[in-house]
Amino acid sequence: MSDRLLEVRPFNLMAAAVCVVLLSYAYYSQFVLGLEPCPLCIFQRIAMIALLLVFLVAAALGGGPLRSRIMAGLLGATAVSGAGISAWHIRQQHLPGDEWAACGADLGYMIEVFSFWETLQMAFTGTGDCAEVDWAFLGLSMPAWVGIFFLLLGSAGVWANWRAARPPF
Secondary structure, three states: OOHHHHHHHHHHHHHHHHHHHHHHHHHHHHHOOOOOOOHHHHHHHHHHHHHHHHHHHHHHHOOOHHHHHHHHHHHHHHHHHHHHHHHHHHHHHHOOHHHOOOOOOOHHHHHHHOOHHHHHHHHHHOOHHHHOOOOEEOOEEHHHHHHHHHHHHHHHHHHHHHHHHOOOO
């Protein structure tokens, strides 16, 4: 077995641990700091959980050029999806106040009352809650930081897993 195939497993576990830390801070922000997540925040969390699961599967399956390439593709697709949600959220935060969509109900209520597709459509058309910036670090909002982490983790995951699939020179 190639050394690259062996060294990609610890990388995937470390990347999964980063996802856990990010999710832990999101829940800390909600339950300790009192920051209520908007629907787009919830979708970003779901995307981060999906990225975490793909990293764990990649670490568990390990080896094999085909598996490593499949994992690289799944990591890339999941990270790009999460970054897209973050980008949409950042867009909502930078719209002028008169262009915000009207405030809607919270995600739990929308899921109970509306179909999945209606809830998805309402979440992505934005609410006043999604446009508020309640938290910032170094001038960037939480969705911006989450987007950066999606891009970093996704790029590194694709690179490491694709590299592991190549034969050593």
